[in-house]
Every structure is written in structure tokens, then in C-alpha cells.
Amino acid sequence: MTDSVVAHPPFPARRGAARATTWWGKAWVRAVEEAAYAESDLRRARSLARQGAVGGISLTAGRMVAAVADEHGLFTVDCRVPVLDAEALATLVETVAAESGRIGALLAHELPHGLVEHAEEAGVELLPFGTELEAACTCVGWLDPCPHALAVLSQTAWILDADPLALIHLRGLPRDDLLARLHARSTRASAHESGADDLDATVDLAADASARATRILDLLDSDSPFDHLL
Structure with missing residues (x-):
């Protein structure tokens, strides 16, 4: 696995609620709401997110890092979500490959319900719980996550959308x-199928050769009218 970092540019200020629109984005928002200590923190975070107070979010495996500005200054936020272990990642790949249309849907910016449900049945949780979301911020607040971190997590839902x-x-x-x-x-898989075809052909040839050899031995052991020629 490569340590790939994707830098998302800052979102401009938005009017209205600016909530997530997809089912998976809304599921992420529910986790953010579960992680918050108070509704007032969520209101503050949503306001910061709508105002465009969050800088570009750098996203990598297990992390979302961004700067957030408010009337008290500029703060650095480092949010965390657990990464899947090697076995779970392998299971996830198998889950994506299980149906031909799934990778096409993902590349078309859709997340099939069936993929997530299939992964959960296999013991792999894609969408996090609120208790899995952690954050650190350079502000003086003691809450984890603080409103700055909640703002970054809220905007992450827009990225996932x-x-x-x-x-x-x-x-x-x-x-x-x-x-x-x-x-x-x-x-x-293709190599295995090709190898299986080659093996079947080899087995067929071997069986045919064995049958021919058996027939020749039978003829040699019998009272053949051609014995006087031998």
C-alpha cells in the first residue's frame, strides 16, 4: 500500500444548510454527530464549514488534515479514522470484485448499497462509527473533537459525496x-483458467495414449491371425 496523499482545495462559502446529499455522505455525517459532545459544537462546526473557514483538506489513509480559521486565529486540525488491517483490505478487494458492476459504479462516483452490505457481512466496516473518529487541534479547547475538527469532518462528507x-x-x-x-x-484468474485448460488438454492426450497402449498390448496377447508375421 502506498502512502498516497490527495489534497482537496478549500470549499468556497456556501449558503443554506450545505448538508451531505448522498446516502454514504449522510452516514458519515451521522458518525460526526455521534462524535460531537454537544449540539452547540455541531452548530459552530457547520457554521465554520459553510463560511469557508476550512482550508484545503489533505486526505490520506486514516487521516484528514486542514487549517481552520476563526475570530481567534488559525488552527491546524488532524482528524483520524482507523484503517483496515491487511486481511480486511483483502476481503474488501474481493467484495468489490464479487460483482462486475461495482468497480464501474465506484469510478462513476457511486457507492452501491450491496457493496457496503456485502462487506459488513464479511466483517469489514467501511462507514465509521462516531467512536472511531478522533482529532487533535492546536486550539486551546479541551474537547476532542473540538468545533474546528468537527468542521473538517463535516467538509469531509462533501468530499465523500x-x-x-x-x-x-x-x-x-x-x-x-x-x-x-x-x-x-x-x-x-485468467492465468488459472488458461492453466486449467492446458491441464485438461494434457489429461485428454494422456488418457488417449494410455487407451492406445492398452489396445496394442491386448492385440499382442491375443491369438491374432497376424501372429505368423511376427
Whole structure:
């Protein structure tokens, strides 16, 4: 797995609620709401997010880092979400490959319900719980996550709205790594099928040769009218 970093440019100020629009983006927002200590912190965070107070978010496996400005200054926020272990990542790749349309959907910026449900049945949680979200901020606040961190986490939902592959990246599998694993899996499957065909042909030839040898031995052991020629 490569330590890939994707830098997302700052979101401009937005009017209105500016909430997540996709089902997976809304699921992320629910986790953010679960992580907050108070509704007032969430209101403050949403206000900062809408005002464009959050700088560009650098997203990598397990981390979202950004600067947040308010009337008290400029602060650095480092948010964390657990990455999947090697076994879970392998299971996730198999889950994506299980149906031919899933990778196409992801590349088209859609996250199929079936993919997430199938992964959960296999013991792999893509969408986090509130208790999994952690953050550190350079502000003087003692809350974790503070409103600055909640603002970064809120804007992360907008990133996930636009590209659900960012969610898989956060869980430890960047886009290019996912595609490389799927390609390698497909290549192995093709080689296995080709090898199986070659083996079947070899077995058929061997069986035919054995049958011919048995027939010749039977003829040699029998009272053949051609015995006087031998």
C-alpha cells in the first residue's frame, strides 16, 4: 500500500444548510454527530464549514488534515479514522470484485448499497462509527473533537459525496492501489483458467495414449491371425 496523499482545495462559502446529499455522505455525517459532545459544537462546526473557514483538506489513509480559521486565529486540525488491517483490505478487494458492476459504479462516483452490505457481512466496516473518529487541534479547547475538527469532518462528507473512493482511501486503500489489486486478481484468474485448460488438454492426450497402449498390448496377447508375421 502506498502512502498516497490527495489534497482537496478549500470549499468556497456556501449558503443554506450545505448538508451531505448522498446516502454514504449522510452516514458519515451521522458518525460526526455521534462524535460531537454537544449540539452547540455541531452548530459552530457547520457554521465554520459553510463560511469557508476550512482550508484545503489533505486526505490520506486514516487521516484528514486542514487549517481552520476563526475570530481567534488559525488552527491546524488532524482528524483520524482507523484503517483496515491487511486481511480486511483483502476481503474488501474481493467484495468489490464479487460483482462486475461495482468497480464501474465506484469510478462513476457511486457507492452501491450491496457493496457496503456485502462487506459488513464479511466483517469489514467501511462507514465509521462516531467512536472511531478522533482529532487533535492546536486550539486551546479541551474537547476532542473540538468545533474546528468537527468542521473538517463535516467538509469531509462533501468530499465523500463527490467521490466515494475517498472513503475507501481513508480506510487504507487508495484508488490506484485498489485498481492495481483488482487488475492483479483478474490476471491471476485468467492465468488459472488458461492453466486449467492446458491441464485438461494434457489429461485428454494422456488418457488417449494410455487407451492406445492398452489396445496394442491386448492385440499382442491375443491369438491374432497376424501372429505368423511376427
